[in-house]
Amino acid sequence: MFLDKFIEYIRFEKRYSPHTVSAYQSDMEQFLLFLNPPNTTPSVSHPSEISHHHIRNWMVELMDNKLLARSVNRKIATLRKYFKFLLQEGEITINPTSRINAPKVPKNLPTIVDSDKLTGMLDGRMDAIEDPIFTNNFKGLRDKLVIEMLFGTGMRLAEIIGIKEEDINLYEKTIKVLGKRNKQRIIPLNSELVQLLKRYTEAKKSENFHNNSVTFLVTDKGASAYPKLIYLIVQKYLSHISTQDKKSPHVLRHTFATSLLNKGADLNAIKELLGHANLSATQIYTHNSVERLKSIYKQAHPKA
Template sequence: MAQFIDMLWLEQGLSDNTLSSYRSDLKSFRQFLLANNSDVDSASFEDIQSFQHHLVSLNRAKTSVTRMISALRRFYNFLQTSELISSNPMAKIVMPKADKKLPKTLSQQQVEALLAAPDLEDAIECRDSAMLELLYATGMRVTELVSLQMSQISLQQGVIRVVGKGNKERLVPMGEMAIDAIENYLKTARNELLKNASDVLFPSKRGTQMTRQTFWHRIKAYAVRANINVDLSPHTLRHAFATHLVNHGADLRVVQLLLGHSDLSTTQIYTHVAKARLQELHSQHHPRA
């Protein structure tokens, strides 16, 4: 199992969060097999089916079951390719179809309220304001945001070099509002937060790189301050960025490049969001809806 995780890290450059999910899924699978007098190396097609039924009996979300079965398929393909097993128990397993969920997002008015929530006179909140503006302006992931270095940003050119999944880089324009917020933060607050020399663009109050969990808690606090009652997720502003672009006529392939999606099908969910919004407006305002 450790060899498999090492391969994912070395050859595919998966993030620490993704690797952690793989470890957790495989550990759960091994524990299930051991409780049923089997093991990873000797698992059969019937064992995999039993594990699927076990997950369903636990009322696991369909997306969670799909992710775990996908992890097992990848794992057993690795074992077979490495000639560590003679037959692949996943060969005949049919992947469950995941429900297509529309991502939770915010209206433009709610985004404006959230961006206005931080107090720019406070150093930490001035930093948070610049982070929120940049998050909405670029659609980057929270993990990408908190790991930004000074060398990745060019205020003069108005672009930021984002390092995404698999260490893939993309250049994303920032927009005037984000540039203004970052310039203000760099002039007034960053030096106050730094405890020692560091290239981290948005240091924590300890002067080190912030964790994504810390920033996520701060987003939720600002949402409460702005009277936003939507059930937020770490990707909410990323979804708002993409949804608002599509709603204003942006080409889907451009949105794909900005988000750093490797597959256009991942980006196509935002066309459904746009259609859902149009249907909602039609039903509310059309006299014959």
Template sequence: MVAQRNYSPHTVRAYRADIHAFLESYRGAPGSISPQVIRSYLATLMARGVGKRTIARKVSALRSFHRALCIQGSEDMNAANHVNLPKMDRKLPSFLTIDEMHELLKLPGTSTPLGMRDQAILEFLYATGTRVSECVALNVNDLDLRTFSIRIMGKGQKERVVLFGRRAANAVSDYLEQGRATLADVNEKALFVNRNGGRLTDRSVRRMLDRYIDQLAITKRISPHSIRHTFATHMLEGGADLRVVQELLGHASLSSTQIYTHTAREHLVRVYEAAHPRAHSNSMAE
């Protein structure tokens, strides 16, 4: 089931936990599970305050589970397919303004190998919009500094080529020559390494990013993933085509990228109102 669907390790762990929790609650034979049983279980979770996104993930996990049972012949019908996913409230992504992002990029001290690494990671994430999980999976041979591009292995093992600018290239180049060279063993393949020379973990990068984000004098809630949102928003505000941004982000569906158009549209409205002499009724005499 997992191999056929190309689920990420994180999704596999979450689905296993969801299926286990459901079976612990049901305690009956898997083959006798009905849509009503699943709906009742989900209603209990919602009454406890479990969010819609978590409920949707649990339904997806149960659909995968019942699909496997059908393939094995243990079930004639996928009961979970008859359970509707909750209607999601699309939350607008949090992002940094250009000035805030510039302030964040100034924070790492580049006098140490780890500081050079942090600077390179921040510049790289902002320049490419890659996920933190994609960033830590990169190897040195994925990088091509001559063409300002890098090969990314995204969700579902889908490969894409992402571009970056000169500032990110310079930061990564400095890190490779002066930072990584003192940290990593000659046989280490990972692009970004920890203080012991091994591959950085997703959690380590998130902790590092959280530390720098906390130093910004802002009140809005920003997470490491917000840098990806910031990349997409700034690209659209700068006039990038939506499908180009979709390709760079590695989104399978255009609808996943369209959520960023709302914030970009707000930016256009602000620019228009500030620039056009008749944007406000009282701005010019009739």
């Protein structure tokens, strides 16, 4: 009963995305199952009976099962939201998560690819490969546009999936993006990307795909593009220039931001382009820049 009310609250009042709602529900069901395992006498019948000891014991079990600290933190964040809701509803008088300290998450540097190699691939400057990387048909044009857009704008996966034709202003050379928390931002487009967008738009019309979907990017058959398709495209082409395990759309977002920073772009400007809520999220890219400077120093300085 309490969980159902909470799910309705985040779905209809807070208007969380279906993916987020599903994750919250899964976390809560897992926690409640921990409190009251099947085929046992229920130990907790009301949320007011849940203490910080219960939550800490659950955290210990999660970490004993080798769950990463970042994942544990996400589950604790779900509990915080749940008990805050119950507090507002008057179902409890004490929030048991107030005495919980989340485990520390090790800071990992963003994974990027070599921007020179990436630019070389997009510009067709890969001498070691005889056949063209991007085929001369609709699919090849679409694939190239996906890589160019992710690298040229720093968009998130969900953002590029949601792009519609009316979001693109080729005259102003801008694209309107709907980011997290339904926050809109405008991203400038470089001239090469503008030309590629024009070619792709014409190709869609010639294939009679322009009226088949809601989204700007489409599949080989003209249906709306979906996350797995974008992942597969990125993995396919990044494998030509990188041997690292991680080859995702977010790697191109990281590469976009790091490239701007290395070229002297203002950190606040990068923050706005990426759609970050605060500067602390953007500052992670300064670490990559520092590591690059260290590498240059070690190679070039006689005392390194």
